[in-house]
Amino acid sequence: MLPAALRRWLRRPKRSDPRLLSQFFFADERVTRVVAEINGLNAELDPQQYLVLLNQLHLSQAHLLAVLERIMEECIPTQRHSRDYLVKFPEELLVDNLGNHMLFAAECLLAGTFLEVEEMDGAQLRTQARNLLCSLELVRTVLREQSLSQPGSYPEPVRAVLIQFDWLFAEFELSYVSSLVAVKSPEEIYRQQEIIVLFCETVERALRLGYLTQEMIDGYEPLLMFTIPRLAIISGLLIYPEGPLSLEQSPEQMSQVFSPFYNLLKKIRDLLQVLSTEELCLLERSLCTAESEDPCVPATPPAWGAAMDHAAPWGLLEVPCAPSLPPPCTAQLGPSSAVDDPGTARRWGPQSPGSSPGLHATPAAHCLELRSRYSSTKDMLHTLFVCISGVADQLQTNFASDLRSILKTVFKIVASQAEPLEEPGARRARRLPEWVPDSMCSQCSACRSPFTLLRRRHHCRSCGKIFCARCSPHATALPHYGQPKPVRVCTHCYTAHLPPVPRRTRSQ
Structure with missing residues (x-):
């Protein structure tokens, strides 16, 4: 034995x-x-x-x-x-x-x-x-x-x-x-799923109107992190008034992402309802291309001048508010092609004029009263620009995790299908990013925490910068750099610059 x-x-x-x-x-x-x-x-x-x-x-x-x-x-x-x-x-x-x-x-x-x-x-x-x-x-x-x-x-x-x-x-x-940590309730998860639907509808509408291009989406342009929430606020208040941004419900019934801005959203909706089609188009184009705006100076944003030639041929921004203006309150909010698309309708799908209080023509007296508060149409549009941008930018600060998760899902849905991988050697790999020497970096490039004996340096293989382990926890293949096996990348590159693929696939 x-x-x-x-x-x-x-x-x-x-x-x-x-x-x-x-x-x-x-x-x-x-x-x-x-x-x-x-x-x-x-x-x-x-x-x-x-x-x-x-x-x-x-x-x-x-x-x-x-x-x-x-x-x-x-x-x-x-x-x-x-x-x-x-x-x-x-x-x-x-x-x-x-x-x-x-x-x-x-x-x-x-x-x-x-x-x-x-x-x-x-x-x-x-x-x-x-x-x-x-x-x-x-x-x-x-x-x-x-x-x-x-x-x-x-x-x-x-x-x-x-x-x-x-x-x-x-x-x-x-x-x-x-x-x-506070985990989401089933109700909050459902509300955020509705926001994902709203964002997807917003992107589809922006693509039809030419505000965005498929190349921008497939390239994960960083500006889209701000542009999509801005446009979604307009869509949620005007195009889909019975959706997740419906103001007919109480703040407690809204998603926690938007409920803190309930009163401000009401004021934004009231102003949006007095815009003509051309004014709305001009506002949306400015929200798509202007990264920042000084709220104290109602100057024309860079994109407005370019949009004037085809969006407001009569020099709308320079016309003072007066009864002689074209009746703005009876104009449809956006071309029919921008609003109605039965193929993409959800249960709170696109509304036509007269089908919802959110798109009813505002009485002329109330319309003029709202406009009379501003010295010019430019001033009113500037106020809308600042308010909408302020809400969207606050989402990046106060609800960064939720918004990032929502946008990642949206990109997975609206991005073009990835092309089949080419055979090894069929295309030359890109030049590797320049690595930052260890001696040139004493703190994490993301959280700025100093490196110590326990907090070690780690290079991101996608950008070459140095991060701590907490800010570079991901591993994924980088075939465009000749890295077919998963290698360490930072959170920013993993989220913003790499194609969204299932977590299981990246870890394999």
Whole structure:
């Protein structure tokens, strides 16, 4: 009878074995070895080596969880716990190594070294963390034994422990994140989905009117981050008055993204309703091309002069407000091609004049009264420009995460389908970006945090600048730079300059 240690050695899978259980065996072995080295090290005598081993433990655990995730996808694909709750999380938390962060948090909670959780939540979370870590140890034991006996099959005991671990992990993930940040309610998620629909309709309308081009969308022009929300405010108040920006509902019934601007949106809507078709077109064109505007100087924005020739041939901006103006309040708000498109109508689809209070012709007396508050039409349009731009720009500041998530979804929907990848060598890769030398950068290029022994430097392979790990957590292939495998990129390049592809595809 051979000793157990010898039998174990003889049954060890080969490192070249592509089966997932064999890969798990070596990933688990690596974690065990690093933990043993940490336990045998005196951190006070050799703090530098201790930090090195902690970093190795973090990386080896991340690899172990990645292999375990693939095993569950292969073994229990239809029995996994739903991860629909992830849509409730802020976008900045949805990183590829979120699972490793959850495991680290569970270990800290169980050790009593995590101070960010409220005391009432801590008791429940510590119980969940203990159950999760015990389940993980059981999974490691069962999978190790299976990899030594039959690494090509998953018997029922293996499936049972994987299902239990997956359920406990999802339960802890939702509870832990909910205790730290405010997660969205189902109602808020639905409201933001309606905003996504509004933004998509806005982009389609802007494309038909020539405000935007498909090349701008496919190229992810940074200006669109401001242009689309600005145009969406006009669309939501005039073209789709029963949609997510409907002012007939209370502020509490609106999405939290727009509800703080409820009263200002009412004033914007009242002014928009007195515009003629030409004035509305002129305002929208200025919102598309002007990046900034001085609210104290009602000067003509750069785009207005270019739009005058075909949008206001009678010099509308220089005409003082007077009863002799063309009756602006009876004009349709935009050409019929810009408003009506039955093929894109939603449940709160495009409204025609007279079908909704938002597009009714305003009485002439009220119309003139609103115009009389301004010295000229130019002054009134300037006020609208500043107010609409102010609301849209505040979204970038106060709801940056929500707006970024909304716009990423919009780009995925309205961008052209990606062309098939060319054969390797068919097209010459672009010149690599110029790397910033380590000696030239003492702080993160994004958050400006100084680099220290723990906060290390990381180069973004897309722009060449230096960031901390928190500001460069993504990995994706850069075929245009000759990088077919995922490499580190910063959050800005990942969001603004790279094509939107599913997270799973980028991480592979």
